[in-house]
Amino acid sequence: MRIALDAxxxxxxxxxxxxxxxxxxxxxxxxxxxxxxPQDQIDSQIEASGYCGDRLSVAHATQVVGMEEKPTDAMRQKPDSSISICWKMMAAREVDAVVSAGNTGAVVASGLKTRLFLKDVKRPGIAVTLPTIAGHAVLMDVGANPSARPSHLYQYAIMGEIYAREVLGVEVPKIGLINIGSEDGKGNDLYRDTYRLLSEGPLKDNFVGNVEGRGLYQGEADVLICEGFVGNVVLKVSEGMADFLMQEASKQILGSLDTERDQAKRAFMDMGKRYRYHETGGAPLLGIDGICIICHGSSDAQSISNALKGSATFKDRGINSQIAEHLAQKPVA
Known part of the structure; x- marks a missing residue:
């Protein structure tokens, strides 16, 4: 397997x-x-690392997209950026996957520009894995498509269900629709129409209905669907709350006796691993005819390594072929 990594x-x-x-x-x-x-910069880093194998190569890119740059401006002004070159390589089938911890908007925009979509996919979406009381849940979409339609969310349910089953190991994933209330008829037209599609279509046996935000971490569903605006807010609030709770808990730990403090720190670190980015690597952009893993900007070496290995798992499990097959069997207008 050959992977283009945005260095x-x-x-x-x-x-x-x-x-x-x-x-x-x-x-x-x-x-x-x-x-x-940039070839020179990367070559010097490889030389300093002491690595001398033949499975690591370099593709030269003269431009870099900054983390705070506006994606549309970056795409127009930096056609030779490392992000753009990664996607061009995958579009040309020179690589099987793209992995990047760079500007998420630019990674998504560059991918959408290629129109490298699986057959019948209307809009790709980002799926993140979050910890819950029951284990883990997939939240989709978290930013790729803030102007979704009911048909997009319906397809996200199909993609998320396959991902939860094949990657998280959930035998029969429960699907929930993130909403402002659990009762039928809640939300705006987008969510009411999506509710109808999910409750009346082929996914109805897996659909558990509307799930409020607090239900995400209670494990009420294994796959939670929403449009990118809501999903991104949920994700960022979750990250902020996790950081806050970790900091507050650490203050309590530091006030313990030495022996208790050591035990508490170990337990605290084990719990913290469930939230740290390097444990999961990154989030896939599902619906792409290829593989794209988007890592957090603060990713360390372990996170990048896990994202690369996760790309291989994605391919080995046949995620894309299953998505294409299910979309062909369960079309939606």
């Missing part, structure tokens, strides 16, 4: 990207990684 993506690039790529190559002999970015 310049992220807050601390390129060091964690290159270190993470080398770790992934050492863990999986079937992987080949192409580091995309």
């Amino acid at each position: 310049m993506g992220g807050d601390f690039a390129p060091e964690p990207n290159i270190t993470g790529a080398i770790a992934a190559l050492q863990a999986d002999p079937a992987l080949n990684v192409v580091l995309v970015g």
Whole structure:
């Protein structure tokens, strides 16, 4: 498997990207990684690492998209950016996957520009995995499509259900619709129409109805569907709340006796791993004819390594072929 890694993506690039790529190559002999970015800068980092294998190569890119740049401006002004080159390589079938911790908007916009969609997919969406009392849940979409239609959300339910089953190991994923209330008829036209599609269509046996925001972490559903605006707000609030709770808990731990403090710290760190980005690697952009994993900007080497290995898992489980097959069987206007 050949993966294009945006070597310049992220807050601390390129060091964690290159270190993470080398770790992934050492863990999986079937992987080949192409580091995309300024050749001289990447070559010097590889030389400093001491890596001398033949499964790590470099594709030169003269431009880099900043984390705060407006995606539309970046696409127009920086056609030779590392993000653009990654997508061009996948569109040309030179690589099987794209991994980036760079500007999320630019990664998505560049991908949408290629129109590299699976057959019958109306709009790709980003799926993130979040911890719940019951285990984990998939939340989709979290930012790729803020102006969704009912048919888009219906397809997200199909994609999310497949992802939850194949990657999270949920045998029969329960599907919920994020809404402002659990009763039928809640929400605006988008959510009412989506509710009808899910409750009357082929997914009705998996559909558990509307789920309020607090129900996400209670494990009321394994797949939670919403449009990108709501999903992004939910994700960012969740991140902020997790950080807040970790900081408050640490204050209590530091006030404990030495022995208790050591035990509490270990328990605290184990719990914290469920929320830390490097444990899950990144979020897939589902619906792409290829594989795209979007990592958090603060990703470290372990996160990048996990994202690269996760791309291989995505391919091995046949996620895309299953999505295309199910969409062909369950069309929606």
